[in-house]
């Protein structure tokens with residue numbers, strides 16, 4: 501049964517903050533896979549990227565995502581989760597995937613200096629190129645797309661709530 505709600509999208513799209521609001525409102529648990537990675541590794545994401553590179557983070561992320569075994573939880577992923585087909589197939593079995601869609605301008609506004617945010621980006625890639633590549637991947641895995649550019653966090657939360665399928669909304673299924 502797909503009882504979880506899995507949030508995907510660019511860094512700054514609101515996965516972590518809107519995820520908490522959703523969990524509160526829907527009486528679900530909350531898991532942020534970035535925090536699972538950090539506790540599995542005993543170091544920050546920024547540390548992983550700085551010392552081992554963007555590719556190491558993607559491998560660790562794939563391993564951690566494939567170990568997720570949740571029921572009735574909001575699961576906020578990191579922006580790079582969609583690089584693993586295996587991890588996304590695993591997550592999709594467990595829940596409804598919601599793409600929080602924001603424009604590149606909004607990403608830039610919200611994340612500030614991305615070099616300080618541990619983004620898993622090839623060094624030769626511009627943020628524009630990364631955005632294009634990711635946009636296709638987020639759409640590929642999404643069961644639901646929420647356009648968040650003009651929404652506050654509360655409105656984004658409400659918009660997801662309004663469109664949630666019964667399997668996720670009904671606590672008796674969890």
Ligand SMILES: Nc1ncnc2c1ncn2[C@@H]1O[C@H](COP(=O)(O)OP(=O)(O)O)[C@@H](O)[C@H]1O
Pocket residue numbers: 509510511512513514515516517518576610611648651652653656
């Ligand atoms: N709808 C929104 N409107 C304004 N600011 C937002 C919105 N959603 C998120 N933010 C802000 O953007 C930043 C990144 O949000 P976060 O939830 O950490 O995104 P993600 O987990 O997708 O990277 C935070 O400072 C957050 O408060």
Ligand SMILES: O=C(O)C1=C[C@@H](OP(=O)(O)O)[C@@H](O)[C@H](O)C1
Pocket residue numbers: 509510511512515516534545546577578579580617618619620621
């Ligand atoms: O998009 C990315 O490459 C990343 C996004 C981060 O999570 P958020 O999307 O929650 O910021 C985190 O997983 C890591 O620093 C890599």
Ligand SMILES: [Mg+2]
Pocket residue numbers: 515516517534576577578
């Ligand atoms: Mg986050």
